[in-house]
Amino acid sequence: MGDGELTIREAKHDDYAAVIKMASTDTFRDGFDYLPAKFRQYVDDPDVFFSVIESKDDLVVIYIAMLTDDGEALLLKTGRQNPIYHGTGTSRRNRQVLPRTFKDVLLPRCKPTTLLQTVAEGHRVKVRKLILEYVGFWGNDECNxxxxxxxxxxxxxxxxxxxxxxxxxxxxxxxxxxxxxxxxxxxxxxxxxxxxxxxxxxxxxxxxxxxxxxxxxxxxxxxxxxxxxxxxxxxxxxxxxxxxxxxxxxxxxxxxxxxxxxxxxxxxxxxxxxxxxxxxxxxxxxxxxxxxxxxxxxxxxxxxxxxxxxxxxSLYETDLTVMAKAAAGIKAKL
Missing domain, CATH: 3.40.630.30 (Gcn5-related N-acetyltransferase (GNAT))
Structure with a gap:
C-alpha cells in the first residue's frame, strides 16, 4: 500500500534493529521503553496490529494497536517516529496515511460494538493533539x-x-x-x-x-x-x-x-x-x-x-463510529 513516498506494511522480525534505534534513552518514555523487550511478541501476536510506515529503505513511523477482552476492545497502544525525521515535515505525511490504516487495517478486524481505547500522557501535547483530537478521543477521558x-x-x-x-x-x-x-x-x-x-x-x-x-x-x-x-x-x-x-x-x-x-x-x-x-x-x-x-x-x-x-x-474511550468519522475528517483536511 503506497502513499507517494510513504508505504505502510506489517512489521517483520527483520525490523527489530531499526525499531531499537527508536528506543534510545532520548526518544521515548525517558528511556524506559518496553518495545525492545516486547517487539517479537507483538510481531507474532495475531491480535496485535503492528504497522510500519517507511520511506524507501528507511523506517519512518510505527503504530501498534491490539484487540483485547476477546475482541470487545481495540487499544491504540503506541507509536514511534524515527528521530532523524523530527522537524522534517513528515508528521503531515504520516497523518495522510493514518485514515487508510484505520480503514484498511483496523476496522475490518473489529466488531461494530468494539470499544476504542488509548492511554495518553498529559504532558505530551503533540501526542495528545494527534491521537486525541485527530482520532476522535478528545474530551472522552475516563480516568487518570x-x-x-x-x-x-x-x-x-x-x-x-x-x-x-x-x-x-x-x-x-x-x-x-x-x-x-x-x-x-x-x-x-x-x-x-x-x-x-x-x-x-x-x-x-x-x-x-x-x-x-x-x-x-x-x-x-x-x-x-x-x-x-x-x-x-x-x-x-x-x-x-x-x-x-x-x-x-x-x-x-x-x-x-x-x-x-x-x-x-x-x-x-x-x-x-x-x-x-x-x-x-x-x-x-x-x-x-x-x-x-x-x-x-x-x-x-x-x-x-x-x-x-x-x-x-489518562485513559480515553470512544467507539468505532467516532473513529471512522475522525479518520474521514483527517483525510478531508489533508
Missing part, C-alpha cells in the same frame, strides 16, 4: 492515574529490608482462580477499579477469569489481599529489560494506605528474589490520594531513589 519511578541495587535493598519491615502488614497471597469470587463483587470492582477496568502495564482490561489467567501465563506476579467477602486490593507485577536497564512494574489497585504499602513491599521482595543489579520500580496507583503514600514509603522506608520521571496518564 499516576506513575512514579524508583531505583536501587538489589543488594542494597536486601541489606535494608529486615530493619524496615518491623510494622505488621496485612497478608497477601498470589492470585488463584477462586479469588475471582472476591474480586467481581461491586464492593471491590465498582469501588476500586476505574470504570471497572484493570490496568496492567497501564493497558485497560476487563476484570475477568480469562484475562487474569492470561496475565498469570505471561509470568505476571498477581497479589490479592485475603479480605472477605470482597477483596480490597489487587496488584500486578511484571518485569522486562529497557534501554535503561531492568524495569519492574507494580500496578496497584486499592484505596487503603496500608494495603498499598503491603503490595509494594511484596513486589519489591519478589523482584529481589529473581534479579540482580540495578532495578527501576515503576509504581502505578489509580487513587490519587495514594501518591504521597507511595513516595514517602519508597523513599523513607525502602530507601529507594526517586527518579524525576513521574507522569500522570
Amino acid at each position: 492515574f499516576d506513575v512514579m519511578y524508583f531505583q536501587s541495587d538489589v543488594s542494597t535493598i536486601l541489606s535494608r529490608l529486615p530493619s524496615n519491615n518491623t510494622t505488621p502488614l496485612p497478608p497477601l497471597t498470589p492470585y488463584q482462580p477462586p479469588d475471582l469470587n472476591r474480586l467481581l463483587p461491586p464492593a471491590f470492582s465498582a469501588a476500586v477499579l476505574p470504570e471497572g477496568r484493570l490496568l496492567v502495564d497501564w493497558d485497560p482490561y476487563k476484570l475477568s477469569e480469562s484475562n487474569l489467567k492470561k496475565f498469570v501465563t505471561a509470568g505476571c506476579h498477581i497479589l490479592v489481599d485475603s479480605t472477605e467477602p470482597a477483596a480490597k486490593s489487587l496488584s500486578v507485577g511484571q518485569s522486562f529489560i529497557t534501554p535503561r536497564g531492568r524495569v519492574y512494574h507494580i500496578d496497584i489497585h486499592c484505596k487503603d494506605e496500608t494495603l498499598c504499602k503491603t503490595h509494594i513491599i511484596n513486589h519489591v521482595k519478589n523482584a529481589c528474589s529473581q534479579y540482580e543489579g540495578m532495578i527501576t520500580f515503576c509504581v502505578m496507583v489509580i487513587d490519587k490520594r495514594l501518591k504521597e503514600t507511595v513516595l514517602k514509603y519508597c523513599v523513607e522506608n525502602l530507601t529507594l531513589s526517586h527518579l524525576p520521571h513521574d507522569h500522570t496518564y
Whole structure:
C-alpha cells in the first residue's frame, strides 16, 4: 500500500534493529521503553496490529494497536517516529496515511460494538493533539492515574529490608482462580477499579477469569489481599529489560494506605528474589490520594531513589463510529 513516498506494511522480525534505534534513552518514555523487550511478541501476536510506515529503505513511523477482552476492545497502544525525521515535515505525511490504516487495517478486524481505547500522557501535547483530537478521543477521558519511578541495587535493598519491615502488614497471597469470587463483587470492582477496568502495564482490561489467567501465563506476579467477602486490593507485577536497564512494574489497585504499602513491599521482595543489579520500580496507583503514600514509603522506608520521571496518564474511550468519522475528517483536511 503506497502513499507517494510513504508505504505502510506489517512489521517483520527483520525490523527489530531499526525499531531499537527508536528506543534510545532520548526518544521515548525517558528511556524506559518496553518495545525492545516486547517487539517479537507483538510481531507474532495475531491480535496485535503492528504497522510500519517507511520511506524507501528507511523506517519512518510505527503504530501498534491490539484487540483485547476477546475482541470487545481495540487499544491504540503506541507509536514511534524515527528521530532523524523530527522537524522534517513528515508528521503531515504520516497523518495522510493514518485514515487508510484505520480503514484498511483496523476496522475490518473489529466488531461494530468494539470499544476504542488509548492511554495518553498529559504532558505530551503533540501526542495528545494527534491521537486525541485527530482520532476522535478528545474530551472522552475516563480516568487518570499516576506513575512514579524508583531505583536501587538489589543488594542494597536486601541489606535494608529486615530493619524496615518491623510494622505488621496485612497478608497477601498470589492470585488463584477462586479469588475471582472476591474480586467481581461491586464492593471491590465498582469501588476500586476505574470504570471497572484493570490496568496492567497501564493497558485497560476487563476484570475477568480469562484475562487474569492470561496475565498469570505471561509470568505476571498477581497479589490479592485475603479480605472477605470482597477483596480490597489487587496488584500486578511484571518485569522486562529497557534501554535503561531492568524495569519492574507494580500496578496497584486499592484505596487503603496500608494495603498499598503491603503490595509494594511484596513486589519489591519478589523482584529481589529473581534479579540482580540495578532495578527501576515503576509504581502505578489509580487513587490519587495514594501518591504521597507511595513516595514517602519508597523513599523513607525502602530507601529507594526517586527518579524525576513521574507522569500522570489518562485513559480515553470512544467507539468505532467516532473513529471512522475522525479518520474521514483527517483525510478531508489533508
